[in-house]
Amino acid sequence: MFEPLHDAPDSRARTGVLTTPHGQIATPAFIPVGTRATVKAVLPETMAELGAQALLANAYHLYLQPGADLIDEAGGLGAFMNWPGPTFTDSGGFQVLSLGAGFKKTLAMDAKGVASDDVIAPGKERLAQVDDDGVTFKSHLDGSKHRFTPEVSMRIQHLLGADVIFAFDELTTLMNTRGYQEESLRRTQAWAERCVAEHRRLTTERADKPYQALFGVVQGAQYEDLRRRAARDLVPLGFDGFGIGGAIEKENLGRITAWVTDELPDDKPRHLLGIGEPEDLFTAVESGCDTFDCVAPSRVARTSRLYASTGYFNLKVAANKRDFGPIEEGCACYTCQHYSRAYLHHLYKTGEYLGATLGTIHNEHFIVSLVDRIRASLADGTYADVKADFLGQYRSK
Structure with a gap:
């Protein structure tokens, strides 16, 4: 059912595969x-x-x-x-x-x-x-x-x-x-x-x-x-x-x-x-x-709190009203590929349900992708660099 694959040399961190009747889960x-x-x-x-x-x-x-x-x-x-x-x-x-x-x-x-x-x-x-x-x-x-x-x-x-x-x-x-x-x-x-x-x-x-x-x-x-x-x-x-x-x-x-x-x-x-x-x-x-x-990524997205590599922010603030760029440059999520901060700001300010949908897509993608990146770094030995790079940016504000 569970097969450990890689153990990190300097911590308890590891990768593995959890097998279920409906498919495998690569861990973490x-x-x-x-x-x-x-x-x-x-x-x-x-x-x-x-x-x-x-x-x-x-x-x-x-x-x-x-x-x-x-x-x-x-x-x-x-x-x-x-x-x-x-x-x-x-x-x-x-x-x-x-x-x-x-x-x-x-x-x-x-x-x-x-x-x-x-x-x-x-x-x-x-x-x-x-x-x-x-x-x-x-x-x-x-x-x-x-x-x-x-x-x-x-x-x-x-x-x-x-x-x-x-x-x-x-x-x-x-x-x-x-x-x-x-x-x-x-x-x-x-x-x-x-x-x-x-x-x-x-x-x-x-x-x-x-x-x-x-x-x-x-x-x-x-x-x-x-x-x-x-x-x-x-x-x-x-x-x-x-x-x-x-x-x-x-x-x-x-x-x-x-x-x-x-x-x-x-x-x-x-x-x-x-x-x-x-x-x-x-x-x-x-x-x-x-x-x-x-539940946090979806819950906070409904309040307009969104994750970014430099830390989370509130999309309702006025600075986003005329920002026609994505939530985060380089993000591969559907929301960032197709919608601007200005549009999401409008959705949240007017209480439109679509704001919660697009914000949740981004937040869930952000967290899922972060753990995917952590998993890959454990496998190839670059975990320490990935951690330092991410936290250095995320705490930069």
Whole structure:
């Protein structure tokens, strides 16, 4: 399933090939996020044209709407969204617990306040309650009550039919106490064991379906002993690969992921969940991660924040109003080949949907291409030069 190819001589970075029923993924690889079976505002065909090798969707959202059974009836996630390549689904734990705490995507990652075991965003209602068996939560759509357990998450993901699926885990924030982190880790390990058992049962029951690779998820917050213990405890369970999850402060990203990859086997792929900013990609690769996903490129594009080699910028600012050049000279994306900054400025200022489409195409291409460049440089030994060149320009502003 996974074949490591090149190891960098001076870091944990490596290249490899991840083989799935719907094609191979050359790693390192960025996996764009299509939360509800779509990368917002962009055709699946366009995602393939800009270089995406795989897409990731979210089990929580697809369970609520349109329903995992409907997607199974349609032939699985790829067939449903007209995407012929590999697909990933996360377990739903991120959304169940982050929305439950009211933080949505941020999860108090920059929190510096007093530790607490009842973390909730100011002015928000708790939508999720965790116990040793699973999580009871209210839908963010209509307030209806639902329950996820490891077995439920596995059944949903089997119905969705992605090539790579993730074990159900408890996501904590950096505001939780050390004691709660330890309790959560015990719970996540027990859930991982239940996920493996249910995955095996469903694989046998649905033997006519392509095999789905199950990745265990390593938690442990910012504590080295917990992260290392979590990784070591997951390895004997026989997972096909591993995800590295949890809220991680940017300045600690490399150190924490390195703790984890040190404990994981070399012949299994490692996926870093929720990381996709340009500078973070170098850190992730150097710490030994093979794939990573993040909704950021598409989300920030919808607000007119676009990436360029000299750093990101806001296309709505007045300086772009009469700039008839592309977003970035030399960029091979469809947007830069056919549209000007002035036109995109107009689209964003007037609220036209096409602005989000063209901006997302550029941002996703920028990140996918950057990781492609990193992968090629690891193979030919020029990684240090590529990193220095990119970051030197990107930080120049």
